Amino acid sequence: xxGSLDEAxxxxxxxxxxxxxxxxxxxxxxxxxxxxxxxxxxxxxxxxLDALQILMGLQIQFGIRLEDSKAFxxxxxxxxxxxxxIQPD
Amino acid sequence: xIYIHAIGIHNTIPDNQLPDLKCELKALSGKxxxxxxxxxxxxxxxxxxxxxxxNLSPQTxxxxxxxxxDIMVFDRVRRQxxxxxxxxxxxxFVNLSSNAAGFYVASHLGLKGKNLFLxxxxxxxxxxxxxxxxxxxxxxxxAILVGGVDEWIPKPELAKKLLGVDEATVLGxxxxxxxxxxEAEAALATFALEPGTLDKIELQRLLLSVExxxxxxxxxxxxxxxxxxxxxxxxxxxxxxxxxxxxYYETLPLYVLNRFLGQEQGRLLHLDVSKGRYMVxxxxxxx
Numbered sequence: 001x002x003g004s005l006d007e008a009x010x011x012x013x014x015x016x017x018x019x020x021x022x023x024x025x026x027x028x029x030x031x032x033x034x035x036x037x038x039x040x041x042x043x044x045x046x047x048x049l050d051a052l053q054i055l056m057g058l059q060i061q062f063g064i065r066l067e068d069s070k071a072f073x074x075x076x077x078x079x080x081x082x083x084x085x086i087q088p089d
Numbered sequence: 090x091i092y093i094h095a096i097g098i099h100n101t102i103p104d105n106q107l108p109d110l111k112c113e114l115k116a117l118s119g120k121x122x123x124x125x126x127x128x129x130x131x132x133x134x135x136x137x138x139x140x141x142x143x144n145l146s147p148q149t150x151x152x153x154x155x156x157x158x159d160i161m162v163f164d165r166v167r168r169q170x171x172x173x174x175x176x177x178x179x180x181x182f183v184n185l186s187s188n189a190a191g192f193y194v195a196s197h198l199g200l201k202g203k204n205l206f207l208x209x210x211x212x213x214x215x216x217x218x219x220x221x222x223x224x225x226x227x228x229x230x231x232a233i234l235v236g237g238v239d240e241w242i243p244k245p246e247l248a249k250k251l252l253g254v255d256e257a258t259v260l261g262x263x264x265x266x267x268x269x270x271x272e273a274e275a276a277l278a279t280f281a282l283e284p285g286t287l288d289k290i291e292l293q294r295l296l297l298s299v300e301x302x303x304x305x306x307x308x309x310x311x312x313x314x315x316x317x318x319x320x321x322x323x324x325x326x327x328x329x330x331x332x333x334x335x336x337y338y339e340t341l342p343l344y345v346l347n348r349f350l351g352q353e354q355g356r357l358l359h360l361d362v363s364k365g366r367y368m369v370x371x372x373x374x375x376x
Contacts, residue, residue: 020178021123022123022124023123025121049124049179049180049183052178052179053178053179053180056176056178056179059175060175
């Protein structure tokens with residue numbers, strides 16, 4: 001199943017992001033699947049240190065290793081796109 | 090002469106569970122902090138208890154010490170790096186910087202002065218207070234917030250090994266702070282530290298010279314028999330008991346000074362020992 005159709009995977013990703021970035025005031029339901037995570041619209045107020053934390057979270061919890069910042073910017077955009085990258089089909 | 094203007098005590102004996110300091114910090118300060126670990130939370134809580142309600146000069150310096158530092162994060166990073174062959178998390182890496190806790194304390198209190206983190210095996214508190222005493226006496230600083238912070242960890246084997254204490258020792262955690270200034274106005278007490286280590290004969294001479302009624306407190310490394318011997322040197326001195334109120338951590342002497350000043354009236358000499366050499370601190374809130 002494509003990642004963006006896998007609700008359980010997307011929930012795990014949201015929980016990972018919330019935990020890694022210590023955004024306890026945010027619930028997984030608050031994070032929209034199609035909103036750019038690093039935009040004002042997400043309401044997460046993430047910064048570059050959060051990006052590094054997410055990078056490590058992806059490696060530890062999902063076995064995904066993104067080698068450079070370009071790869072990160074390409075794949076860690078929205079929850080749907082990140083889920084599709086982790087689980088293409 | 091150096092004067093103590095504020096004290097703050099945070100001292101706990103955790104019951105097999107790491108205290109939730111995040112909630113405590115929020116309740117105490119009304120602020121929510123991200124990216125800080127238990128050790129840093131502990132540092133902020135103790136400093137806030139000491140001076141959180143005061144209007145400090147932004148140039149107030151911070152001199153902080155610890156027996157074991159941010160040992161929980163250190164242990165996690167060590168395991169990730171050497172056993173799991175992974176990079177540490179960025180936040181852990183940042184927080185392991187020696188004075189990351191001092192940085193957060195300064196940010197919390199709005200301080201922009203000198204910020205030092207000092208370590209010394211066996212005499213961390215005394216060496217830090219000595220540096221503060223010198224800076225104030227030389228008028229290099231007008232006010233220094235001195236803190237000793239040690240966290241309790243659920244698996245204390247590594248901490249006990251680092252500290253050189255035996256297996257049976259019960260570890261506690263504490264964050265104890267005091268504000269030192271060279272000015273007497275509105276001070277709680279005077280503070281003085283013998284500037285060097287003493288041998289037994291020098292210690293005896295010093296104890297014979299103190300006034301009757303002076304309290305003596307002993308560092309945790311003192312053997313019981315030696316405490317009994319020292320109490321016989323000057324029979325006008327009284328033992329200050331604090332041991333039942335705390336478990337062991339390396340910066341306990343700051344807790345002892347602060348506890349005394351919070352509960353007693355008079356003069357206290359705090360004695361500590363390492364490898365046959367003694368260090369003596371004196372506080373007096375008689376006036």
